Amino acid sequence: MNPVIMPAMPTKYNDQATVLRELMSDKKGAPLLKDKITGLRSIAILSGKGGVGKSNVAVNLALALADKGLNVALLDADLGLANIDILFGVTPKFNLGHVVRGEKEMSEVVFKVGERVSIIPGGAGLKELAELDEQSQSLMVNRLSFLEEETDLLIIDTSAGIHKNVLSFAMSSDMVMLITTPEPTAIRDSYGVLKSLCLSTNGAISIGLVVNMASDEKEAFFVAERITSASEQFLSFKVPYLGCVLWDAKIRESVKKRKPLLLHETESVSFPYFRALAQKIYESSEEGQLSKKPAKRDTFLLRLLRQGGNKEK
Numbered sequence: 001m002n003p004v005i006m007p008a009m010p011t012k013y014n015d016q017a018t019v020l021r022e023l024m025s026d027k028k029g030a031p032l033l034k035d036k037i038t039g040l041r042s043i044a045i046l047s048g049k050g051g052v053g054k055s056n057v058a059v060n061l062a063l064a065l066a067d068k069g070l071n072v073a074l075l076d077a078d079l080g081l082a083n084i085d086i087l088f089g090v091t092p093k094f095n096l097g098h099v100v101r102g103e104k105e106m107s108e109v110v111f112k113v114g115e116r117v118s119i120i121p122g123g124a125g126l127k128e129l130a131e132l133d134e135q136s137q138s139l140m141v142n143r144l145s146f147l148e149e150e151t152d153l154l155i156i157d158t159s160a161g162i163h164k165n166v167l168s169f170a171m172s173s174d175m176v177m178l179i180t181t182p183e184p185t186a187i188r189d190s191y192g193v194l195k196s197l198c199l200s201t202n203g204a205i206s207i208g209l210v211v212n213m214a215s216d217e218k219e220a221f222f223v224a225e226r227i228t229s230a231s232e233q234f235l236s237f238k239v240p241y242l243g244c245v246l247w248d249a250k251i252r253e254s255v256k257k258r259k260p261l262l263l264h265e266t267e268s269v270s271f272p273y274f275r276a277l278a279q280k281i282y283e284s285s286e287e288g289q290l291s292k293k294p295a296k297r298d299t300f301l302l303r304l305l306r307q308g309g310n311k312e313k
């Protein structure tokens with residue numbers, strides 16, 4: 001196993017960490033963290049570095065959760081390199097932009113790729129959503145509600161890094177799944193994302209860590225340990241380790257075949273890991289919450305709409 005070295009923290013991290021600790025602590029010094037995921041309806045998949053497997057994890061996790069009986073929708077919110085359609089070998093004609101411009105209904109944009117799995121290409125729609133004036137925003141609310149009324153869980157695949165739009169996706173979702181690989185560069189970048197998320201939300205955010213492309217569980221655990229302990233030490237933020245997916249040549253083959261691994265490679269190395277991850281997500285939510293119909297609170301797209309945080313400044 002290659003040694004995985006957490007890069008030394010520059011001094012400025014320490015200074016920021018002190019400020020952050022103060023921001024995130026109540027009068028008794030206890031951290032004000034959202035450590036329990038309740039009413040989980042949306043998960044944004046984030047990473048520091050690109051190419052760590054976000055889209056493949058999003059796709060296979062969606063399928064594994066659908067196998068558990070949930071209706072799952074996968075929103076392709078990678079504004080630069082959208083590719084969920086390619087991973088499923090499909091070519092949807094419409095995207096969220098058509099809904100925002102009033103050209104299509106949400107039901108026409110939700111593209112079914114399985115009995116309980118749909119994909120929604122974000123296209124320019126996510127950006128346009130955030131640019132609507134107040135009157136158009138309120139008209140949009142009903143159209144968007146359709147999606148989350150029809151689905152138990154929305155998984156949002158995002159671009160690498162912590163650009164403004166990714167941050168608003170993270171802040172609009174119930175939980176962030178942060179993906180890293182054992183590469184030191186990926187580890188450092190995922191810590192950077194973690195820090196940004198903590199600073200932007202004062203720690204009021206649920207984040208879970210997943211290590212992808214690990215050579216074995218021990219290596220994954222060691223990687224997770226580096227990140228979780230640095231986060232606790234420098235950011236006073238606890239990041240639960242959700243699990244890992246091992247390096248698997250079958251994933252690469254499945255991308256070439258344009259057929260998600262979970263649909264055909266049941267004997268592959270990574271298959272049980274996706275299933276275990278789905279189980280963990282399921283358990284992380286309060287009993288039965290995932291299959292409940294709309295919670296009486298804003299869902300991902302409505303939060304995003306109201307936030308208007310996607311707007312380029």
Ligand SMILES: Nc1ncnc2c1ncn2[C@@H]1O[C@H](COP(=O)(O)OP(=O)(O)O)[C@@H](O)[C@H]1O
Binds near residue numbers: 051052053056213214
């Ligand atoms: N567990 C894994 N084992 C081997 N290759 C993987 C694994 N996960 C992803 N890959 C490969 O890594 C590449 C990047 O994956 P992708 O999901 O597109 O990453 P991202 O969405 O983070 O950019 C793809 O070629 C994919 O086949």
Ligand SMILES: [Mg+2]
Binds near residue numbers: 054157
């Ligand atoms: Mg991707």
